[in-house]
Amino acid sequence: MPPELAALQDWMQEAILAASDRGARAHVHGDNRLTAEERVQIYARGYRQRLIECLEREYPLLAALAGPTAFGLFAQGYVAARPSRSYTLYDFGAGFPAWLEASRPAGGAQDVGAIPAALARIERTKAEVHRARGIERGAPAWPGMDPVLAELLALAATRRWYRPDSARLLALPFDFGEMLATGEPIPPRPEPMLLAVVRAQYRIACLPLEPWQYDWLAVLPDDPARAVPLPDDARISLWLPFATAHGLAAPG
Amino acid sequence: MTLPRLGLPNPGDGLGLREEHFPHLMSTPPESWGVDWFEAITENLLDNAGYGMRVFEHVAAHRPVVLHGVSLSIGSTAPLDMAYLGKLRALAERFRPLWISDHLCWTGVQGVNSHDLLPMPLTEAALAHVADRVHQVQDFLGRPLIVENPSTYLEFRASQMPEAEFLARLCEATGCGLLLDVNNVHVSSFNHAQDPIAYLEGIPAAHVVQVHLAGPSDHGTHLIDTHDAPVPDAVWPLYAWVWERCGPVATMVEWDAGIPEFDVVAAELAKARRVREGLSLAA
Numbered sequence: 001m002p003p004e005l006a007a008l009q010d011w012m013q014e015a016i017l018a019a020s021d022r023g024a025r026a027h028v029h030g031d032n033r034l035t036a037e038e039r040v041q042i043y044a045r046g047y048r049q050r051l052i053e054c055l056e057r058e059y060p061l062l063a064a065l066a067g068p069t070a071f072g073l074f075a076q077g078y079v080a081a082r083p084s085r086s087y088t089l090y091d092f093g094a095g096f097p098a099w100l101e102a103s104r105p106a107g108g109a110q111d112v113g114a115i116p117a118a119l120a121r122i123e124r125t126k127a128e129v130h131r132a133r134g135i136e137r138g139a140p141a142w143p144g145m146d147p148v149l150a151e152l153l154a155l156a157a158t159r160r161w162y163r164p165d166s167a168r169l170l171a172l173p174f175d176f177g178e179m180l181a182t183g184e185p186i187p188p189r190p191e192p193m194l195l196a197v198v199r200a201q202y203r204i205a206c207l208p209l210e211p212w213q214y215d216w217l218a219v220l221p222d223d224p225a226r227a228v229p230l231p232d233d234a235r236i237s238l239w240l241p242f243a244t245a246h247g248l249a250a251p252g
Numbered sequence: 253m254t255l256p257r258l259g260l261p262n263p264g265d266g267l268g269l270r271e272e273h274f275p276h277l278m279s280t281p282p283e284s285w286g287v288d289w290f291e292a293i294t295e296n297l298l299d300n301a302g303y304g305m306r307v308f309e310h311v312a313a314h315r316p317v318v319l320h321g322v323s324l325s326i327g328s329t330a331p332l333d334m335a336y337l338g339k340l341r342a343l344a345e346r347f348r349p350l351w352i353s354d355h356l357c358w359t360g361v362q363g364v365n366s367h368d369l370l371p372m373p374l375t376e377a378a379l380a381h382v383a384d385r386v387h388q389v390q391d392f393l394g395r396p397l398i399v400e401n402p403s404t405y406l407e408f409r410a411s412q413m414p415e416a417e418f419l420a421r422l423c424e425a426t427g428c429g430l431l432l433d434v435n436n437v438h439v440s441s442f443n444h445a446q447d448p449i450a451y452l453e454g455i456p457a458a459h460v461v462q463v464h465l466a467g468p469s470d471h472g473t474h475l476i477d478t479h480d481a482p483v484p485d486a487v488w489p490l491y492a493w494v495w496e497r498c499g500p501v502a503t504m505v506e507w508d509a510g511i512p513e514f515d516v517v518a519a520e521l522a523k524a525r526r527v528r529e530g531l532s533l534a535a
Contacts, residue, residue, distance in 0.1 A: 001329045001381065002329070002375075002377035002378065002380075002381050004373075004375070004377060004410065005329055005373065005375070005377055005378050005381060006329040006361070008373055008408065008410065009328065009329050009358060009361045009370075010361060010362070012370065013360060013361055013362070013364060013366065013370075016366055016368075016370075017364070017366075026409070027408055027409060027410070028406045028407070028408060028409065029406070029407045029408075029409060031445065033445075033473045033474070034405075034443075034473050034474060036406070038473075039405050039406035040406065042405040042406070042474065042476070043366075043368060043370065043405065043406070046368055046476075047366050047367075047368055050367055050368065051367070083364045083365075083366075084360075084364065084365045084366070084367060085363050085364060085365060086365060087295060087298070087323035087333060087336045087365060088295045088298060088299065088323070089295070089367055090295075090299070090300075092367075130302050130303070131299065131300045131301060131302040131304070132301060132302065133301040134301065134302070136306070165301075199302070202302065202303040202306065
């Protein structure tokens with residue numbers, strides 16, 4: 001590796017990440033339109049803008065609820081603390097919920113300061129479900145048969161079940177039900193909420209769950225090869241058509 | 253003697269595959285797309301088992317595709333990311349793209365990815381370094397790498413040659429191809445007060461496999477390669493010049509921010525055809 005090239009790249013990356021123009025004139029030409037410092041700053045500004053826009057796209061409800069000033073502070077803090085280390089921008093926002101939780105003022109799980117991290121968990125989960133391996137490509141249990149009839153047969157048979165990667169579960173300290181139903185930045189109620197973020201036919205839904213629904217889905221394996229039989233619980237048997245139709249569970 | 257386009261095909265006029273156009277592509281018969289081929293951003297497909305991959309499968313079943321990367325970081329002094337390259341190779345084996353392209357740039361060092369196409373110092377040492385890495389990538393992928401000239405906003409004092417010479421010598425040393433972004437030539441030439449025709453004259457025509465067209469944003473003192481506008485008037489004569497010297501060659505319009513309806517982007521692509529035919533853009 002050429003040492004001069006390595007030193008130059010180390011310097012430029014530091015200048016971009018720290019938004020510092022120190023050393024610019026030693027390395028970069030300036031002219032009567034733009035100084036060397038201004039040219040380096042084009043890259044430094046572009047770096048921040050690109051990553052902040054990435055967070056705005058991935059966390060639109062949080063951005064709307066927090067407002068531009070507060071969200072800007074969140075995003076700038078995260079960009080400064082956690083430079084991307086992945087080849088894909090998709091990975092960049094993955095640590096945002098945990099960073100928000102670690103950065104909030106000390107307090108209880110249902111303090112107002114805990115809302116951003118909780119909401120960010122939902123939005124990150126939606127992004128992950130968007131790309132996850134889903135059930136859309138699953139071979140029909142009975143090829144050629146009417147799908148409804150096939151589903152009834154599947155339910156009637158003693159099948160084994162798993163939870164697809166495109167069905168994620170969240171136990172939240174706030175009830176975001178109204179916000180999720182309307183898409184509007186309505187503040188949540190300080191009550192626990194069990195939620196499934198799920199994809200079926202490439203459409204993502206956030207479904208509130210009862211504790212017994214959550215508990216059953218939580219113990220289902222995510223590998224079809226390790227699918228398990230239904231428990232002896234009439235509530236689950238009755239709910240199963242809904243769960244399968246929405247992609248929460250699938251026959252293994 | 254190098255064959256035109258390295259012997260690779262000319263699939264015609266293409267567009268970038270963008271999420272905003274998924275509904276149009278999935279609801280419109282392919283024969284009505286009015287586009288000969290599509291370019292997909294490699295990183296949008298890696299690790300993706302969702303709708304984006306579903307649409308790409310549909311598009312690839314009906315049109316030729318190429319893979320265009322932004323994270324290869326061929327100029328970085330950090331080690332090549334073999335996990336990334338492994339996924340890229342698997343993707344290419346699955347979809348058989350006409351070619352695989354990325355940029356003459358570096359994106360980060362020390363494990364960081366700036367997600368920007370950072371400029372190279374155009375030195376002899378950097379040329380040898382990039383050539384060595386292009387060889388490694390080509391050996392790994394089993395095909396020529398197609399390298400795109402980036403837009404740049406600064407020039408290093410250490411540079412020893414023009415960018416076109418750097419690219420020409422890279423082609424000669426490695427047999428790689430070029431994705432000649434005419435908009436980037438316009439942007440960089442404006443930003444560095446240089447002659448775009450002099451740049452183009454230094455490009456080895458037979459290595460040009462693809463052309464990019466796009467619209468930058470004008471910041472008065474400089475242009476930024478934002479891909480958020482129609483191709484500017486200043487770029488069309490450069491494209492005509494390139495076509496005269498390098499054509500016929502695959503041409504593609506990029507539009508990545510404030511993306512309009514599919515038909516608007518396709519209409520921008522149709523302008524390229526009119527330019528080639530020497531017709532007015534107004535019709």
